[in-house]
Amino acid sequence: EVRHELGDEGPKDAARQHLINPSEEMAKLGRSDRPLFTHADGIYVWDDAGRKLIDGPGGMWCTQIGYARREIADAIRDQAMTLSYNSPWYFVNEPAAELARRIAELAPGDLNHVFFTTGGSSAVDSALRFMQFYNNVLGRANKKAIICRIDGYHGSTQLTAACSGRAWNRPNFDLASDQIAFISAPNTFRRPRGMSEAAFLNFLVEEFRSKVAELGPENVGAFLAEPLLASGGVIVPPKGYHQRILEICRQHDILYISDEVVTAFGRCGHWFASEDVFDIVPDIITFAKGVTSGYLPLGGLVISDAVLGRISGENAKGSFFTNGYTYSGHPVSCAAALANIDVISRDRILEHVRETAPYFQERIGSLRDLPLIGDTRGTGLLGCVECVTDPSSEQATKLDAEMALRVDRECYEAGLIVRPISNMCVLSPPLIITREEIDTIVGILGRSIEKVT
Numbered sequence: 286e287v288r289h290e291l292g293d294e295g296p297k298d299a300a301r302q303h304l305i306n307p308s309e310e311m312a313k314l315g316r317s318d319r320p321l322f323t324h325a326d327g328i329y330v331w332d333d334a335g336r337k338l339i340d341g342p343g344g345m346w347c348t349q350i351g352y353a354r355r356e357i358a359d360a361i362r363d364q365a366m367t368l369s370y371n372s373p374w375y376f377v378n379e380p381a382a383e384l385a386r387r388i389a390e391l392a393p394g395d396l397n398h399v400f401f402t403t404g405g406s407s408a409v410d411s412a413l414r415f416m417q418f419y420n421n422v423l424g425r426a427n428k429k430a431i432i433c434r435i436d437g438y439h440g441s442t443q444l445t446a447a448c449s450g451r452a453w454n455r456p457n458f459d460l461a462s463d464q465i466a467f468i469s470a471p472n473t474f475r476r477p478r479g480m481s482e483a484a485f486l487n488f489l490v491e492e493f494r495s496k497v498a499e500l501g502p503e504n505v506g507a508f509l510a511e512p513l514l515a516s517g518g519v520i521v522p523p524k525g526y527h528q529r530i531l532e533i534c535r536q537h538d539i540l541y542i543s544d545e546v547v548t549a550f551g552r553c554g555h556w557f558a559s560e561d562v563f564d565i566v567p568d569i570i571t572f573a574k575g576v577t578s579g580y581l582p583l584g585g586l587v588i589s590d591a592v593l594g595r596i597s598g599e600n601a602k603g604s605f606f607t608n609g610y611t612y613s614g615h616p617v618s619c620a621a622a623l624a625n626i627d628v629i630s631r632d633r634i635l636e637h638v639r640e641t642a643p644y645f646q647e648r649i650g651s652l653r654d655l656p657l658i659g660d661t662r663g664t665g666l667l668g669c670v671e672c673v674t675d676p677s678s679e680q681a682t683k684l685d686a687e688m689a690l691r692v693d694r695e696c697y698e699a700g701l702i703v704r705p706i707s708n709m710c711v712l713s714p715p716l717i718i719t720r721e722e723i724d725t726i727v728g729i730l731g732r733s734i735e736k737v738t
C-alpha cells in the first residue's frame with residue numbers, strides 16, 4: 286500500500302494519497318508538492334497558498350478567452366438542462382450539428398466534414414485510424430506507414446504517443462510500432478553547425494523525400510505534423526517547409542494531417558494556422574484545446590471533401606467507419622464551443638492576437654541578450670526562451686534543464702506560471718492578454734532569469 290503521513294491538508298492531502306497525475310514522478314508518489322489551484326478569473330489563477338498567478342502557458346495552450354466567462358458558463362448550464370447527452374452512435378444533437386457547420390465554415394479549402402472526439406489525443410488517434418480505414422477501403426492495404434517528426438507531440442494514446450518523437454516521453458513505453466517513422470524537427474536553432482537556413486530547409490525536404498522512398502511510397506499512408514512544434518519547444522519551421530512537404534505528399538497520394546490541437550482557434554491570430562499562417566490546405570486538420578477555451582473537453586478532426594469523396598457514397602463499398610466515443614459530439618461540450626466561438630468573434634479576439642503578437646514577440650526577443658538565453662522564438666501568442674549554459678553543446682544539457690526549472694520557480698514566486706519543457710520556458714498566454722500584461726510577464730521572466738544566472 287502506498288501511504289505517506291503528511292498530515293491532513295484537505296484536498297491536497299487527498300490528491301497526494303489517491304490521485305495519479307499526468308507526468309507523475311513515481312518516486313514522489315504520495316509526497317508531491319504540486320500546487321493546488323483554487324479559482325481563476327481572466328488571465329489569473331490563484332493557488333492554495335493564496336498566490337495570484339498570471340497564466341503564462343494558457344493552462345496547457347488552451348485558455349483562449351480566459352477564465353470565469355459568464356457566457357460559457359451560461360451555455361453549459363442551459364445545454365445541461367436542455368439535453369445533457371445523446372448516443373452519437375444512433376442520434377445527433379443540435380449543438381454538435383451546428384458546431385460542425387461552423388467549423389466547416391472556418392476551416393480552409395474543402396475541409397467540410399467534422400468528426401468529434403474528447404480531446405487532442407483522441408482527435409489525432411482518430412485521424413490516424415481514419416487513414417488506415419481510408420486506404421483499406423481504397424484497396425491499398427499496405428499504405429499505412431506514418432511519417433512524423435522528432436520532437437513532435439501528438440498525444441497520450443498508444444498510437445499518438447508512438448507518433449510523438451520527444452525522447453523524454455519515451456522511456457518505459459515501448460510497445461512495438463514498426464509502421465511509424467521519424468524525420469528531423471525543422472529546428473533552425475539546432476540545425477547542423479555551419480548550415481545556412483536555406484540549406485537546412487532543403488535538407489529537411491530531402492530527408493522527407495528519402496524517407497518516403499526508403500519506405501516505398503505505396504506503403505506510406507500519412508505525414509503527421511503540427512504547423513509549429515508546440516511542446517517540442519515552439520519550433521517554427523522555415524518558410525516554405527510545409528508547402529514543399531505537401532507537394533511530395535500529393536505526388537505519392539499520402540494524406541497530410543495537420544495537427545492543430547495547439548494552433549487552431551486563435552493562437553496564431555486565425556481560426557486555423559495551416560492555411561492562413563503556413564500557406565497549406567492539408568487533407569485533415571485535428572483540433573482540441575482552444576475550441577472550448579478549456580472549459581470542457583472536446584476535440585475533433587476536419588476532413589476534406591476530396592478525401593471523403595473517394596470512400597463514401599458509391600465508393601464506400603459497404604464500409605462503416607466504426608471509430609468513435611461515447612462522448613463524440615457531446616452536446617454540452619459542443620454548446621461550450623459554440624459560445625466560445627461567439628465570444629472570439631464578438632470580441633474580435635483574432636484581430637487582437639494579430640495586433641498584439643508582434644509586440645509579444647518583440648518583448649520575448651528582448652530576453653535573448655541575457656547570458657543564460659541561447660534562443661528566443663515564437664509566432665502569434667506562442668513564445669519560447671531556451672536556456673543554454675554551454676553554447677558549444679549541440680544539444681540541451683541536464684544543467685540547461687535545471688536552469689529552466691530554477692527560472693520557473695522564481696517566476697512562480699513572483700506571480701507567473703511558465704511551465705518549463707526541458708530547458709525551455711514556454712509562453713502561450715490567454716489570447717485576451719494586453720500589452721501591459723505582456724510587459725509584466727516579460728519583466729518577471731527577465732528578472733527571474735537574471736536572478737538564477
Ligand code: PLP
Pocket residue numbers: 345404405406407409438439440441511515516544545546547573574584
Ligand atoms: N496534439 C498536440 C499538437 C498537442 O500539443 C497535444 C497536447 O498538448 C495533443 C495533440 C494531445 O491533446 P490532449 O492532451 O487534449 O489529448
